[in-house]
Amino acid sequence: MFPFDEQAIGRHQRGEQSVLPTTHPSEQSAGLFALGAPVTHWAVKATQSVSYEIQLCDDVFALDNLTLLEDVTPAGGRPRRLLVVDANVDRLYGARIRAYLEHHDVIHRICVIDSGETAKAMDTTLRIIDALDDFGIDRRREPVIGVGGGVLLDMVGFACGMYRRATPYVRVPTTLIGLVDAAVGIKTGINNNGHKNRLGSYFAADRTLLDRTFLGTLPHRHVSNGLAEVLKIALIKDGRLFELFAQHAGQFVTTRMQHPADAATELLERAIQGMLEELQPNLWEKVLERVVDYGHTFSPTLEMHALPELLHGEAVSVDMALTTVLAERRGLLDAGQRREILAVMAALRLPTWHPLCTPDTLGRALRDTVRHRDGQQRLPLPIGIGSATFVNDVTDAELAEAARALAEARFEVTR
Numbered sequence: 537m538f539p540f541d542e543q544a545i546g547r548h549q550r551g552e553q554s555v556l557p558t559t560h561p562s563e564q565s566a567g568l569f570a571l572g573a574p575v576t577h578w579a580v581k582a583t584q585s586v587s588y589e590i591q592l593c594d595d596v597f598a599l600d601n602l603t604l605l606e607d608v609t610p611a612g613g614r615p616r617r618l619l620v621v622d623a624n625v626d627r628l629y630g631a632r633i634r635a636y637l638e639h640h641d642v643i644h645r646i647c648v649i650d651s652g653e654t655a656k657a658m659d660t661t662l663r664i665i666d667a668l669d670d671f672g673i674d675r676r677r678e679p680v681i682g683v684g685g686g687v688l689l690d691m692v693g694f695a696c697g698m699y700r701r702a703t704p705y706v707r708v709p710t711t712l713i714g715l716v717d718a719a720v721g722i723k724t725g726i727n728n729n730g731h732k733n734r735l736g737s738y739f740a741a742d743r744t745l746l747d748r749t750f751l752g753t754l755p756h757r758h759v760s761n762g763l764a765e766v767l768k769i770a771l772i773k774d775g776r777l778f779e780l781f782a783q784h785a786g787q788f789v790t791t792r793m794q795h796p797a798d799a800a801t802e803l804l805e806r807a808i809q810g811m812l813e814e815l816q817p818n819l820w821e822k823v824l825e826r827v828v829d830y831g832h833t834f835s836p837t838l839e840m841h842a843l844p845e846l847l848h849g850e851a852v853s854v855d856m857a858l859t860t861v862l863a864e865r866r867g868l869l870d871a872g873q874r875r876e877i878l879a880v881m882a883a884l885r886l887p888t889w890h891p892l893c894t895p896d897t898l899g900r901a902l903r904d905t906v907r908h909r910d911g912q913q914r915l916p917l918p919i920g921i922g923s924a925t926f927v928n929d930v931t932d933a934e935l936a937e938a939a940r941a942l943a944e945a946r947f948e949v950t951r
């Protein structure tokens with residue numbers, strides 16, 4: 537007989553959460569069982585809602601900008617914050633960040649970490665966790681603030697998701713990839729055993745503040761790197777975004793997304809909007825046919841094997857060039873469209889080929905991605921420019937043919 541807990545009834549009647557042996561289906565909070573029947577199994581079902589804000593916030597560390605401290609509870613006395621800041625960002629903006637925190641009387645500590653793909657690992661993540669311990673962060677009311685690119689934010693999110701099983705955090709992306717992609721979704725992660733993003737979690741930041749002024753110091757190569765992820769969205773779902781590239785690709789890179797101002801703003805907004813349209817309905821990736829996986833079938837292996845030579849977006853670009861040729865050979869887009877796409881990649885100073893694109897490496901990459909996608913290729917391919925389909929039947933021979941065709945086209949671009 538299931539032990540009957542009088543207190544539980546009281547808690548339940550007071551509306552407190554509890555799991556009760558219940559007699560009426562309407563009361564069955566977890567589809568449990570009728571009283572008196574032998575207990576053989578429990579079916580527990582609960583849902584957790586996730587909501588988070590992403591907002592444009594230029595000059596986030598301007599003394600009169602209080603956005604970052606909006607979550608400070610006045611009743612809590614002097615606010616305390618731990619910041620995890622990318623080393624290059626600290627070199628460029630550290631004095632400003634510290635002046636801001638001192639001006640607003642925030643008790644703070646800044647953990648400075650190296651980023652770059654080779655630092656995206658457990659040892660760096662554990663350093664962030666050590667900083668959480670040393671600072672003595674309160675569990676819920678002192679969100680960690682991550683200031684950096686996608687590598688840093690992926691590690692901060694991963695660390696915070698593990699620390700006390702969930703410690704809130706705020707993201708301040710400082711690279712273009714961060715602004716349009718890494719700080720938009722809820723995926724966190726690190727590389728492990730030579731595998732890209734092999735360890736990670738789905739852990740949403742409370743808030744993301746998008747400060748485009750950080751782009752003013754971003755090396756051009758990293759501007760191009762971020763535009764690869766925007767081009768991904770253009771090719772699989774937004775023809776207008778591709779038009780912006782066709783008109784302004786080179787200027788976006790040379791001006792670090794400052795000019796033409798209207799086009800740059802439209803591009804950023806469409807990129808974030810496009811990403812969120814795909815992410816929100818499938819945040820935990822229950823459905824593995826994901827158009828935002830475009831450019832990420834072969835690139836994880838290419839990026840890890842070429843490390844540190846190929847940046848993330850550059851590997852994505854090579855992947856998209858290869859799959860553009862694959863799509864053309866399947867009649868999904870025509871030669872003119874293929875030429876347009878590869879020309880935009882060249883104008884963005886993105887690679888469209890890499891010596892690692894051998895049949896062996898591409899075949900191995902595809903097999904690993906099939907495991908990542910639960911046994912099927914679920915390979916997004918563009919249909920024309922601005923929409924996509926999924927295929928599951930790409931053969932090694934077809935891959936080798938596409939790689940040969942791409943190599944012959946000599947689309948390799950020297951930066």
Ligand SMILES: NC(=O)c1ccc[n+]([C@@H]2O[C@H](COP(=O)([O-])OP(=O)(O)OC[C@H]3O[C@@H](n4cnc5c(N)ncnc54)[C@H](O)[C@@H]3O)[C@@H](O)[C@H]2O)c1
Pocket residue numbers: 622623624625628651652653656684685686687688689690710711712713714717718719721722723724725733750751753754755758761848
């Ligand atoms: N979580 C996600 O959904 C998601 C999505 C896309 C990409 N990512 C990840 O993002 C990573 C790539 O991000 P990234 O390109 O931002 O890498 P990154 O964090 O290594 O930053 C790139 C370089 O720019 C420097 N930097 C950062 N901000 C700067 C600034 N304002 N001015 C000057 N230099 C600056 C950094 O020190 C670093 O050297 C990859 O690991 C990728 O897997 C994650």
Ligand SMILES: O=C(CO)[C@@H](O)[C@H](O)[C@H](O)[C@H](O)COP(=O)(O)O
Pocket residue numbers: 717723733765826828829830832836
């Ligand atoms: O790189 C990332 C996420 O890491 C995004 O640009 C990309 O669109 C998608 O999220 C891809 O699904 C790749 O994600 P994953 O390999 O990290 O699972």
Ligand SMILES: [Co+2]
Pocket residue numbers: 717765832848852
């Ligand atoms: Co990516």
